[in-house]
Amino acid sequence: MGRYIIRRLLQAVLTLFLALFLLHYLTTLSIQINGNPAYAFFGAQITPTPAQLQTVSELYHTDHPCLTQPGNPCFGNFFDTMKRYAEGDFGKDLRFRPVTELVAERVPNTLRIFAVSTTVWALAGIGLGMVAAMRREKFMDYFIRLGTIVFGAVPIFLVVLGLKYVAGVWFGGWLRENLGEENALSIIFLPSFDDQHPWLTILVPGVALSVIGAAGIARLMRTSMLENLRADFVRTAKAKGLKPGRVMLAHTLRNSLIPVITLIGLSFGGALGGAVITEGLWNVRGVGQLVFNAVRQNDTPIVIAVVTMLVITFLLFSLLVDLLYAVLDPRIRYE
């Protein structure tokens, strides 16, 4: 187990390094082809003097001569950037605020939406998959499978917009009319995020975001359960005279979770992307919305810094999933 953890950690460091370099190289290439992003600081109307441009370029670290040579990987810049990241300096946005501060004030809301959606998709996905497997070829099975196909196929922005209209405007409006504005239910079904009620108003967009993961997990869980329900060791567990619930939990569910854990890791990546859209459309003041708006305003420093942070988060999460995988499946610990 110890050796597996060390190996996996070394792998994670290498992946992180490669991912960050790829990000750096794409940014560099984009600057080399599209020109100095410092121009964006001045806007379309103003033509800066060379001295002004130079000052701004220095601030955003886009002044290196290699940035004018298309194809040059700019290794020097890369190591400077890494050094700044290591010191916790992720640069500043176009209004000169440190990106770390902008992110820090938005992290709580993003954590909230992730807490809600992760709980919902893990529980709903695993639960629905289990029910479908246990009621195989019966009505509930077909119903759940149809649901997973529909929700798995619809793009996230449609789900969010649909839910915003149905739950926020239509149903929420009816609630506010009948129960009053201050009723907790009325607040839950507000069509957009409200800073005054960060937990209540995050529930609906959290559920919307969870749809991405839940559909896939439910389907995988169903297949995995069906396979394990037929397994010889389940028969052994029954022959041991264990209670049906015990056979289900300790000898079927636990084994069925192994492949699902892998998918949870992948879905997390999808959810990070989905959070950008969901937060943007629901006006949640979170990290996703920060990127959403930055992309629309061409605020490159924010986009790059936040994407870098997301990459790091994703890699850490994958690492966690792989370690969990080793805990769940002893055969995976390559000794």
Add this chain to the structure above:
Amino acid sequence: MAVAKVQTKSNVLTDLDLNRPLLEVEDLRVEFHTRDGVAKAVNGASFSVERGETLAIVGESGCGKSVTSQAIMGILETPPARIAEGRVLFHGIDLLKLPKDTRRRTRANHVAMVFQDALSALNPVWTVGYQLAELFRQHRGMSKKDAMARSLELLDLVKIPAAKQRILEYPHQFSGGMRQRVMIAMALALDPDLLIADEPTTALDVTVQAQIMRLLKDIQVERHMGLILITHDLGVVADVADKISVMYAGRIVEQAEVHEIFARPAHPYTKALLKSIPRLDTKGQRLEIIKGLPPALTNIPPGCAFAPRCTYAQDVCRSQVPPLSTVAADRASACHFSSEVIQDV
């Protein structure tokens, strides 16, 4: 002696009639409802086992021997399986009529089972110790520590070397023979009265097969248990079984003491089976095979199911099912011509 043992154990079943055999299976019929129709896996099997006795049920794949054992255990998936008829009497108590929860608790406590392929029959995600201790924890409510101590004793009983270390290992870290020992330990955990071993040595090397058979036999003698050995290999059971029941297409076709069967088979199928065992003294000759295949269980022919493959078959065999009837002292055969078969060496 048997009386004392039954009373000292924490038993699920009370009111056992100890004058009756340990297990009597009477006219057991099991059907599977499939897309191709009703598959009759067991068609009226009857046999009995006493304490301290070893019964071998022998037959080809698909003859219903595993289904019979699972029906006795009560672990058939119903549906698709359905026990259409019959009784499974445990010291006179019909297991098939017990309430569900009582029935569940008879497993491992009274009747336990060893499965064929221990690698797939053990759960890969739990340690061997956990899977053993689970029995004591769930059935006896023992603490984790006590349950592990008992599990360790069991691993010693089945002669697993360095049991103290191995108890914390996972099934995939064990060799085939050692895994089968773990399976046996698991079946013995709650001191059952009857042990059913379904092809316990089929997945093992020949040298290991003999060791496992010996182990099973020794423990059976020591604990005075009933033992049902399910196998397709007559050779494996020759020196451990007391009685043999030969099964074909879901029926018992011959029943006899082990030596009788080998010396004078009373059913053409048994005879054919014996001829198909490779022997040293017939080296160089072509091995005899039984022509044709067993009937599809969805479409068992009328009359004797073995008739299409039988060299003794006459018209009567294709229309009338031969009953399992006594042909000599302590032996029965389900053949219209058993007296001819038995004399015809």
